[in-house]
Amino acid sequence: MNTRTHSPLVLAAALLLSLSSTAQAAGSHGGGHGASAFGQPAEASAASRTITVTMRDNLFEPESIAVKAGETVRFVLRNEGDFVHEFNIGTAAMHAAHQEEMQMMVEHGVLEPDRINRDRMKMDMGGGKTMQHDDPNSVLLEPGKTGEIVWTFTKATDLEFACNVPGHYDAGMVGKLSIKPKSS
Amino acid sequence: MRGSTRTAAVAAALMLTATLPAQAEMLDDAMFTSVRLDRLEYRVGDGSNVAAWDAEAWIGGDYWKLALESEGEYATRPGTFETLENQLVVRRLVSDFFDAKAGIRVDTPAGPDRVYGVIGFQGLAPQWLEVEGDLFLSQKGDLSSRFSAEYDILLTNRLILQPVAEINMAFSDDREIGQGQGITDVEAGLRLSYDLVDRTVAPYIGVHWERKLGETARIARDEGDDTDAVRAVAGVRLLF
Amino acid sequence: MATIVVMAAAFAVAAPARAATYDITIGRITVNHSGTPKSAIAYNGQTPGPTLRFKEGEDVTINVTNTLDESTSIHWHGLILPFRQDGVPGITYDGIAPGETFTYRFPIVQSGTYWFHSHSGMQEQDGAYGSIVIDAADREPFKYDREYVVLLSDSHDHSGDRILANLKKKSDYYNRQQRTVGDFLRDVGENGLSATLRERADWGEMRMMATDIADVQGYTFLVNGKNADDNWTGRFEPGERVRLRFINASAMTYFDVRIPGLDLLVVQADGNNVQPVKVEEFRIGVSETYDVIVRPTESRAYTIFAESMARTGFVRATLAPGADLQAEIPVQRRPPLLTMADMGMDHGSMAGMDHSGMAGMDHSKMAGSGQGSMAGMDHSKMAMGDKPDAFYAPGSGLAPTAAAGGKFLSYADLRAQKPLYPDREATREIELRLTGNMERYFWSINGVKYSDAEPIRLKYGERVRFKFVNETMMTHPMHLHGMWSILDTGKGKWDPVKHTVSVAPGTTLYTETEVDAPGQWAFHCHLMYHMATGMFRKVIVEGGPQSAALSD
Numbered sequence: 001m002n003t004r005t006h007s008p009l010v011l012a013a014a015l016l017l018s019l020s021s022t023a024q025a026a027g028s029h030g031g032g033h034g035a036s037a038f039g040q041p042a043e044a045s046a047a048s049r050t051i052t053v054t055m056r057d058n059l060f061e062p063e064s065i066a067v068k069a070g071e072t073v074r075f076v077l078r079n080e081g082d083f084v085h086e087f088n089i090g091t092a093a094m095h096a097a098h099q100e101e102m103q104m105m106v107e108h109g110v111l112e113p114d115r116i117n118r119d120r121m122k123m124d125m126g127g128g129k130t131m132q133h134d135d136p137n138s139v140l141l142e143p144g145k146t147g148e149i150v151w152t153f154t155k156a157t158d159l160e161f162a163c164n165v166p167g168h169y170d171a172g173m174v175g176k177l178s179i180k181p182k183s184s
Numbered sequence: 185m186r187g188s189t190r191t192a193a194v195a196a197a198l199m200l201t202a203t204l205p206a207q208a209e210m211l212d213d214a215m216f217t218s219v220r221l222d223r224l225e226y227r228v229g230d231g232s233n234v235a236a237w238d239a240e241a242w243i244g245g246d247y248w249k250l251a252l253e254s255e256g257e258y259a260t261r262p263g264t265f266e267t268l269e270n271q272l273v274v275r276r277l278v279s280d281f282f283d284a285k286a287g288i289r290v291d292t293p294a295g296p297d298r299v300y301g302v303i304g305f306q307g308l309a310p311q312w313l314e315v316e317g318d319l320f321l322s323q324k325g326d327l328s329s330r331f332s333a334e335y336d337i338l339l340t341n342r343l344i345l346q347p348v349a350e351i352n353m354a355f356s357d358d359r360e361i362g363q364g365q366g367i368t369d370v371e372a373g374l375r376l377s378y379d380l381v382d383r384t385v386a387p388y389i390g391v392h393w394e395r396k397l398g399e400t401a402r403i404a405r406d407e408g409d410d411t412d413a414v415r416a417v418a419g420v421r422l423l424f
Numbered sequence: 425m426a427t428i429v430v431m432a433a434a435f436a437v438a439a440p441a442r443a444a445t446y447d448i449t450i451g452r453i454t455v456n457h458s459g460t461p462k463s464a465i466a467y468n469g470q471t472p473g474p475t476l477r478f479k480e481g482e483d484v485t486i487n488v489t490n491t492l493d494e495s496t497s498i499h500w501h502g503l504i505l506p507f508r509q510d511g512v513p514g515i516t517y518d519g520i521a522p523g524e525t526f527t528y529r530f531p532i533v534q535s536g537t538y539w540f541h542s543h544s545g546m547q548e549q550d551g552a553y554g555s556i557v558i559d560a561a562d563r564e565p566f567k568y569d570r571e572y573v574v575l576l577s578d579s580h581d582h583s584g585d586r587i588l589a590n591l592k593k594k595s596d597y598y599n600r601q602q603r604t605v606g607d608f609l610r611d612v613g614e615n616g617l618s619a620t621l622r623e624r625a626d627w628g629e630m631r632m633m634a635t636d637i638a639d640v641q642g643y644t645f646l647v648n649g650k651n652a653d654d655n656w657t658g659r660f661e662p663g664e665r666v667r668l669r670f671i672n673a674s675a676m677t678y679f680d681v682r683i684p685g686l687d688l689l690v691v692q693a694d695g696n697n698v699q700p701v702k703v704e705e706f707r708i709g710v711s712e713t714y715d716v717i718v719r720p721t722e723s724r725a726y727t728i729f730a731e732s733m734a735r736t737g738f739v740r741a742t743l744a745p746g747a748d749l750q751a752e753i754p755v756q757r758r759p760p761l762l763t764m765a766d767m768g769m770d771h772g773s774m775a776g777m778d779h780s781g782m783a784g785m786d787h788s789k790m791a792g793s794g795q796g797s798m799a800g801m802d803h804s805k806m807a808m809g810d811k812p813d814a815f816y817a818p819g820s821g822l823a824p825t826a827a828a829g830g831k832f833l834s835y836a837d838l839r840a841q842k843p844l845y846p847d848r849e850a851t852r853e854i855e856l857r858l859t860g861n862m863e864r865y866f867w868s869i870n871g872v873k874y875s876d877a878e879p880i881r882l883k884y885g886e887r888v889r890f891k892f893v894n895e896t897m898m899t900h901p902m903h904l905h906g907m908w909s910i911l912d913t914g915k916g917k918w919d920p921v922k923h924t925v926s927v928a929p930g931t932t933l934y935t936e937t938e939v940d941a942p943g944q945w946a947f948h949c950h951l952m953y954h955m956a957t958g959m960f961r962k963v964i965v966e967g968g969p970q971s972a973a974l975s976d
Contacts, residue, residue: 057565057841058700082842083699104776111916113839169699170717172567172665172688211545212866212958213875216592246866246873281631281863305916308863311628336602363575383590383597423593 034094035137038159038179042152047074053161053175055141056138057081058168064176065161066169072152078140083113086163089151089177098164105131106166115142156181204359216424217243223375225419227392232259234266234325249275249342251285256293264294271302282307289320296360312336326361327355342379344386348372357399362407364399371395377421386421441661442482446500448473450520450542451491455551457579458644464551464579465492465542470600472575472649472673473540473554480535480561487530487693488520498528499543499905499946500556500897501711502695502923505530507943510905512543513960515946519544535560536695537669537713539575546584548552549675551951555578557669558695565841566700568717571667572658574732574741576681576708577673583851586830587640588953595865598642601635601736601759626764630751631863632897634761637734637822639865639898639953640676645732656741656751662723666743671714672708675952678733678899678926680707682827683726683743684754688716690833694922696908697841704830709734709901709926711950714833718743725749733822733899735759754827765819765896766929796934816932836913838920844908844940847917850889854880857893858900858949858959860893860929866957867896873958880947880961882939884968892933894927900954901926903962906945909935924950 051073054061058081067073077087088098105111107184110120110131121131137145156179162171220243227234235258242251253271255383273287282305289300304318330423332350339345340391351354352370354363395412396404442825448616453466467473474876478484485725491847492497510529513519535558554572559615566869573940580587590597602603611620660666672679681690682705688700692715700717703780708714709791720726725744732738735756742750813834826832869877891908892902902909903924911921912934919936948960 047559056563059563059565059567120511167689167702170687170702170719171691210874210958210960211588211956212960218593220593240502246861246864252799277861277864279860280923309630310631311625311878340604340606341600341602383594 002110008175026144035090035135038155039089040151041136042072042150044074044148044150046072047150048072050074050076052076052078053087055079055081055085055087055163057083058085058163058171058173060087060161060173060175061176062161064178066178066180067154068180069153069182072150075149076146077139077141077148078146079143079163082143083167083168084111084116084140085101085168085173086096086138086140086143087147087149088135088164089149089159089161090137090162092160095160095162095164095169095174099169101167102164103166105133111165118138131143153179155179206404209363211307215245217241220424221252221422222418223419224422225392225417229415230413232258232261234415244275245313247277249283251287254366262331266293268293273302273304275306275318278305279307280402281309291361293402295362298358298361300328309333324357324358325356326358326363328358328368329353329355332369339376344379346373346377346388346390348375354400359403361388361398364401364403366398366400368398368400369394369396373417375417375419379388383423388419388421391415392417442479443476443485444482445485445487446476446487447487449489450489450498450552451498453551455579455649455695457646458581460581462581463545463583465496466551467554468611470649471553472577473552475555475557475573476540478532478556479533480558482849483529483531487525488528489525490520490522493522495521495544496542496547496552496686496767497544497855498768500528500530500538500540501903502536502538502713503530503556503907504533504906504941506584507941507945510945512905512946513665515788515944521939531678532558533853534558534633534695535564536692537671537715538695539673539711539713540958541673543946544950546588546675548673549580549584549587552745553673555669555671555673555901566667566717567665568667568688571669572659573646573648573669573671574656574658574670574728575673576677576679576739577649577672578648578677578732579646580640580643580675583641584675584952587924588956591865591953593638595639595863596633596636598640599633599636599638600641601637602633602732603635611718620849621683628875630767632762632767634763634821635734635759636862636897637760637762637815638676638732638736638845639951641734641736642679643674643732643737643892644728645674645737646680647671647678647728647730647739647741647854650741652738652753657747657750658741658743660720660743660745662721662745663719665717665719667715667717667788668728669709669713674710676710677736678707678709679730680705680733680824680899681712681728681730682706683718683728684726684751685722686718686720687727688718688742688833690714690716691839691841692921694924696844698920699839699841701833702831703827703833704826705824706833707824707926709899709924709950711901711903711924711928712922720745725751727753729754731756733760733824741905757827761821762897762929763817763819763821765817766821767931768817777832795904806965815926815931815933816928820928820930832878834913835920835925838911838913839915839918840920843917843919845887845910846920847919849885850936851886855891855893857895858894858902858903858952860898860959862896865953867959869959869961874948874960874962875958876960879944880939880963882963882965884939884942884965888939890934890937892925892927894931894933897929898951898954898958899926900959901950902936902948903950904937904945904947906943906963907937907939907965909937911935939965940968941965 029180078083141147159177161175161177189223221239222239239253242249249266251273256268257266259266269291273285275283275285278284283409286303289302291298300320300322306316309315316336318327326378330352332410337345357365359399369392373392377386377388378388393414401411450469454461464471497511497513507516509528510516520749538556541548555575609687643653647656687702723745725742728741730739740753813823815835822830857870859871901924908921911925942965946964948955
């Protein structure tokens with residue numbers, strides 16, 4: 001019953017797009033912009049280990065994760081809450097920017113408290129912009145759904161994994177993701 | 185089984201009624217009181233100096249009130265009450281802003297006394313005019329009326345300029361008390377008050393003008409009295 | 425009968441809960457909030473009374489001893505309990521006589537922030553209130569590192585009885601915000617003579633005042649019993665999440681609350697969690713509660729600033745990382761002015777609260793409504809906060825705007841975190857017109873005062889829809905005891921669940937109530953002097969479990 005939110009192909013394509021195009025559609029959110037600074041999506045087969053993260057209202061279990069630079073990790077995400085939640089890898093600043101985009105999604109009826117309106121998501125918001133939520137470092141899940149991200153961390157840094165659905169981050173739905181140097 | 189359920193229900197209902205308070209203790213039909221001296225003042229100017237008051241006290245609720253209204257003017261020379269009037273009236277709220285009233289008025293100034301039956305109204309007219317109108321029928325059968333209006337001009341929220349005007353009319357002569365048919369007299373005043381203590385104590389200064397008219401003025405002149413007077417006033421408004 | 429009692433006993437044995445006992449003594453103390461000492465009513469020697477900390481699922485026993493020379497009572501505001509424990513003299517019991525101890529016993533079936541207060545006479549105005557915090561049995565949907573109760577109240581040098589008596593003598597006794605000759609001249613200068621005369625004539629025709637927003641003024645506003653000078657202070661470590669449990673225990677005062685420099689994450693309203701929403705500022709009606717979480721990251725003091733809605737005054741408190749620190753106190757904004765919209769003069773667009781119809785509202789009129797501080801506001805920052813609040817009449821002078829141009833919380837932003845009831849069609853609608861006589865100072869529902877009115881009869885198990893039509897120029901916080909009010913914000917199952925709903929002038933608002941509590945209950949405007957003078961109904965719930973009706 002696992003729902004793969006993103007096929008690796010789409011993820012790769014999206015990443016390519018975000019790398020190659022500086023004029024990324026504003027409506028589609030650019031949370032992925034900075035993601036390449038610390039890593040890139042990978043094939044599941046490349047993962048050295050799997051970390052399961054459970055999403056509840058409004059928190060993650062576990063609340064902190066440590067990985068090593070160079071490691072490829074498969075994150076399996078289960079939404080066991082009653083609300084839509086996101087798992088997004090990034091810096092605090094990236095999350096803050098992404099929260100504004102998700103606020104727009106709420107205001108345009110794309111994101112409802114307990115469901116994602118996928119028809120609206122694809123709707124043209126004007127100027128060819130849509131509200132697709134398709135960044136490779138993020139997965140958005142309805143209640144009861146499961147998704148995954150496979151990510152290769154390239155350098156040591158401190159990140160956060162967060163849910164940027166409006167209000168959730170501030171309510172505490174954010175965890176520490178520390179990427180240790182290779183040597184340690 | 186069914187019987188016992190019914191018994192339980194009845195018992196429950198009985199208990200409910202037996203132990204519930206009989207009457208809510210609410211203030212919404214409570215009685216209140218008010219004592220108010222709109223004017224308590226000394227007038228200096230034309231003719232004799234005058235001490236005067238205009239007061240009311242009431243007790244009652246939102247719809248019905250029993251009120252005692254009193255006004256008088258005491259001339260320091262020769263030391264007599266030019267007017268001395270007391271009314272006992274029942275007021276009934278008849279619209280959002282108006283009371284109707286009915287009762288009795290007893291005048292006991294220097295000179296002959298009079299007792300009147302009173303009906304009237306008082307309240308707040310559009311554009312913030314406090315108005316009052318009365319119809320009086322004396323024990324001698326003479327009909328007269330009075331209309332007054334006042335208005336508050338807020339210079340500040342405490343410094344208030346208040347113009348007032350009053351007009352009296354008689355529908356027949358009552359020469360004993362110096363009253364001629366027609367408009368008998370008019371009064372006007374302008375008072376500047378300051379709310380010193382909440383709305384309880386407000387001292388004021390101002391000017392008061394009064395004039396007898398028509399037949400009433402002729403009677404006054406015949407008796408050697410003045411028919412008009414302008415006086416400076418100083419006084420205090422009180423509300424308890 | 426015997427069967428029922430046995431069953432009840434069996435139930436009690438079957439579900440052993442934690443039990444806790446509390447003792448409260450009510451007496452008089454002398455306080456000095458304004459510079460003038462006065463007599464106040466205190467719980468355990470203090471006002472506000474102590475915070476009662478309950479745990480969801482426990483059974484509480486509260487012994488309340490009355491040492492006053494008058495009857496008293498305690499009502500547990502917002503708590504769901506058997507009606508005989510609700511503490512309303514004349515409706516649920518006889519009150520607590522002088523010298524008597526009354527023992528309340530009830531289970532705690534909810535969690536969140538609530539409060540308690542006297543329901544006798546004007547005692548609440550005189551200090552008889554305190555806070556209740558109920559810890560949730562389950563993990564809450566938000567995190568915080570520390571928490572404070574922030575109880576707002578209004579203290580007057582006059583006793584409640586005296587205030588009421590004075591309002592009956594002169595309904596504008598306490599209104600010192602009436603428009604003056606100076607205001608007239610200023611308006612002539614700004615708007616021209618004819619426009620100003622016309623505007624004054626419109627109000628004069630109705631014998632209403634555009635500045636009549638707070639019936640009673642002259643208050644000293646308090647946070648946790650401290651005035652702005654005494655500056656109640658809560659400590660924090662930078663980076664911590666601090667939960668502030670705001671309670672408006674005022675007799676008559678609405679507050680607009682903000683903490684300059686911090687976003688406020690609203691997580692709870694009236695004790696029920698809401699989906700977290702971030703705002704700059706919120707308005708708290710009398711008797712409402714809001715829980716907000718703030719996360720101060722800088723090591724400096726922040727001012728909690730609460731202005732009365734009528735801008736008759738303010739109180740500040742402080743969040744600080746150390747002792748004796750304080751932040752700047754903002755300048756108070758200019759008083760708002762009511763508009764003809766608040767007088768219900770533009771009913772057309774209000775019918776059924778057509779949210780969409782509000783888009784065409786003339787914003788320029790809002791700016792002219794005496795809110796001087798709006799002039800320099802950065803409209804670009806308003807983003808979605810730009811939409812006028814649908815819970816005010818279109819063009820209302822009361823519709824709030826956040827001080828720094830951010831988001832001001834609206835009822836429309838409140839979404840239940842966990843709906844308490846399945847969403848279903850109401851069985852019937854009851855219309856409650858909020859009415860009153862401003863000039864003679866008495867208030868009513870459907871034009872009838874409490875003493876002259878028949879109780880509202882509800883049937884156990886029904887879902888009733890209340891239609892509140894505010895025909896007055898005041899804002900009324902309507903509080904139903906014993907049962908929840910589901911506020912219709914058009915969000916279906918996410919409609920927030922409250923114990924008090926504020927009905928702005930010139931508006932119509934709907935709530936729905938699942939009638940699940942037998943007995944008889946109070947239903948009233950929570951403005952003290954509106955309640956006391958008749959804006960009050962008894963609600964009788966007919967039917968339902970007998971054990972509940974009989975329990976004490």
